[in-house]
Amino acid sequence: xxxxxxxxxxxxxxxxxxxxxxxxxxxxxxxxxxxxxxxxxxxxxxxxxxxxxxxxxxxxxxxxxxxxxxxxxxxxxxxxxxxxxxxxxxxxxxxxxxxxxxxxxxxxxxxxxxxxxxxxxxxxxxxxxxxxxxxxxxxxxxxxxxxxxxxxxxxxxxxxx
Amino acid sequence: xxxxxxxxxxxxxxxxxxxxxxxxxxxxxxxxxxxxxxxxxxxxxxxxxxxxxxxxxxxxxxxxxxxxxxxxxxxxxxxxxxxxxxxxxxxxxxxxxxxxxxxxxxxxxxxxxxxxxxxxxxxxxxxxxxxxxxxxxxxxxxxxxxxxxxxxxxxxxxxxxxxxxxxxxxxxxxxxxxxxxxxxxxxxxxxxxxxxxxxxxxxxxxxxxxxxxxxxxxxxxxxxxxxxxxxxxxxxxxxxxxxxxxxxxxxxxxxxxxxxxxxxxxxxxxxxxxxxxxxxxxxxxxxxxxxxxxxxxxxxxxxxxxxxxxxxxxxxxxxxxxxxxxxxxxxxxxxxxxxxxxxxxxxxxxxxxxxxxxxxxxxxxxxxxxxxxxxxxxxxxxxxxxxxxxxxxxxxxxxxxxxxxxxxxxxxxxxxxxxx
Numbered sequence: 001x002x003x004x005x006x007x008x009x010x011x012x013x014x015x016x017x018x019x020x021x022x023x024x025x026x027x028x029x030x031x032x033x034x035x036x037x038x039x040x041x042x043x044x045x046x047x048x049x050x051x052x053x054x055x056x057x058x059x060x061x062x063x064x065x066x067x068x069x070x071x072x073x074x075x076x077x078x079x080x081x082x083x084x085x086x087x088x089x090x091x092x093x094x095x096x097x098x099x100x101x102x103x104x105x106x107x108x109x110x111x112x113x114x115x116x117x118x119x120x121x122x123x124x125x126x127x128x129x130x131x132x133x134x135x136x137x138x139x140x141x142x143x144x145x146x147x148x149x150x151x152x153x154x155x156x157x158x159x160x161x
Numbered sequence: 162x163x164x165x166x167x168x169x170x171x172x173x174x175x176x177x178x179x180x181x182x183x184x185x186x187x188x189x190x191x192x193x194x195x196x197x198x199x200x201x202x203x204x205x206x207x208x209x210x211x212x213x214x215x216x217x218x219x220x221x222x223x224x225x226x227x228x229x230x231x232x233x234x235x236x237x238x239x240x241x242x243x244x245x246x247x248x249x250x251x252x253x254x255x256x257x258x259x260x261x262x263x264x265x266x267x268x269x270x271x272x273x274x275x276x277x278x279x280x281x282x283x284x285x286x287x288x289x290x291x292x293x294x295x296x297x298x299x300x301x302x303x304x305x306x307x308x309x310x311x312x313x314x315x316x317x318x319x320x321x322x323x324x325x326x327x328x329x330x331x332x333x334x335x336x337x338x339x340x341x342x343x344x345x346x347x348x349x350x351x352x353x354x355x356x357x358x359x360x361x362x363x364x365x366x367x368x369x370x371x372x373x374x375x376x377x378x379x380x381x382x383x384x385x386x387x388x389x390x391x392x393x394x395x396x397x398x399x400x401x402x403x404x405x406x407x408x409x410x411x412x413x414x415x416x417x418x419x420x421x422x423x424x425x426x427x428x429x430x431x432x433x434x435x436x437x438x439x440x441x442x443x444x445x446x447x448x449x450x451x452x453x454x455x456x457x458x459x460x461x462x463x464x465x466x467x468x469x470x471x472x473x474x475x476x477x478x479x480x481x482x483x484x485x486x487x488x489x490x491x492x493x494x495x496x497x498x499x500x501x502x503x504x505x506x507x508x509x510x511x512x513x514x515x516x517x518x519x520x521x522x523x524x525x526x527x528x529x530x531x532x533x534x535x536x537x538x539x540x541x542x543x544x545x546x547x548x549x550x551x552x553x554x555x556x557x558x559x560x561x562x563x564x565x566x567x568x569x570x571x572x573x574x575x576x577x578x579x580x581x
Contacts, residue, residue, distance in 0.1 A: 108260040
């Protein structure tokens with residue numbers, strides 16, 4: 001089990017449940033390329049395998065995303081982290097937290113798990129150096145008690161990725 | 162007074178003037194909501210259906226199906242009333258962004274049920290998205306193959322970059338820009354031809370062709386039948402879909418089937434004709450796409466008439482209230498009376514026109530598009546705003562990626578094959 005204890009999560013609302021079921025069905029019919037949903041009976045937490053795209057720094061590497069859905073999904077963004085070991089990337093912290101605006105401020109209920117996955121893969125694919133964010137250690141230390149990345153006040157500065 | 166208005170008033174059942182309990186709404190002014198629904202400014206709160214049925218539209222937020230949806234003024238995307246209330250708490254002072262295109266000051270309007278034209282256009286959209294997906298798959302296969310070959314050829318050299326990679330980079334930059342809807346379409350790069358299609362087909366490795374044959378077993382007769390159906394659909398459309406209902410359903414199905422022939426065209430031995438059919442369709446779509454940004458939409462073949470003249474009236478509808486600044490005593494009478502869509506075909510054109518293609522409405526949309534934050538404005542080309550965007554977010558993304566792939570390909574490929 002990972003250390004990320006999601007802050008006392010409430011069960012999914014009816015509407016969240018319904019939407020996630022439909023997203024899952026859609027995923028099974030038409031999964032985003034490079035991703036594999038690991039089957040569990042837990043609709044509220046998805047574990048997704050990510051394969052680095054060929055021709056990129058992460059080719060032939062596999063990582064795992066953990067997606068936790070809040071009670072009021074999709075009005076509220078899901079929490080998305082890499083289950084450590086997280087890929088070495090300038091916007092991915094070693095505790096798996098991802099600095100990507102659509103996961104936080106720019107979330108829109110019109111997005112889906114599938115669209116998130118594609119954004120994350122594209123973020124990986126556009127990386128030119130395998131390195132951690134400059135403030136990795138400080139940030140990870142601050143998150144020690146399993147704090148959710150959604151509680152972080154992110155500053156999105158790099159619009160090139 | 163248009164009769165449709167009074168008819169509509171009667172039709173809305175009292176119980177559909179309040180939320181059906183999809184969400185725990187806080188702070189909803191029920192009186193105001195009821196009035197807006199009775200005045201046809203917001204879609205009635207019908208209970209959402211789990212299953213898709215003919216004539217129902219899916220709300221892209223709750224994924225439930227409704228007889229009609231509200232449309233965002235900025236990008237004409239549908240949303241059910243209950244989800245809209247969630248997006249825009251009535252007492253909030255903060256301007257809300259459109260969940261679909263991120264335009265500030267999100268507001269919706271209600272235009273009743275979709276017209277047949279709108280439905281037809283949505284199907285064409287779907288069709289194009291499917292085609293785009295196919296192109297992406299083909300591109301992927303092609304890139305992989307090229308990369309492999311490059312590896313073999315230059316196994317001793319230290320060169321790492323391949324055209325495929327370039328494509329990937331491009332793909333990534335664009336799909337990350339997805340929240341901002343990047344559509345780098347340039348008409349001069351869209352230059353499909355049968356030649357270019359067959360060129361790329363021939364580059365497909367035979368191994369793949371064989372694999373794909375198993376999946377898409379289409380024979381020549383089927384193809385011919387499909388082409389006939391396709392042509393007759395076109396003809397029907399030109400007659401502005403006088404027949405609908407089952408016919409529309411069928412059209413949908415055949416379009417999908419038609420698409421599979423397009424896939425097959427890259428692979429099956431009988432691919433020649435299918436290829437020609439695909440090219441034909443491609444040219445029809447793209448030809449119209451790149452013609453101009455006014456009355457013309459991708460369905461030039463389908464909707465041969467410019468929608469301009471009627472759009473002037475309908476534009477009144479665009480001034481109708483947003484949720485917040487509603488003045489209940491209604492400018493609406495005006496907009497409905499003048500722009501009211503009767504049952505005659507002409508006014509249906511107006512409806513379709515505003516939503517997708519009319520020149521006047523396009524100007525409006527452009528106005529809304531320019532101040533987009535996050536650099537959306539720079540990338541969102543005006544001539545796109547008036548044309549059809551795919552319905553769902555993912556589809557838009559797919560389309561955007563397909564365009565970017567095609568774009569990258571055009572740049573990396575000396576033959577200049579931009580599409581397929």
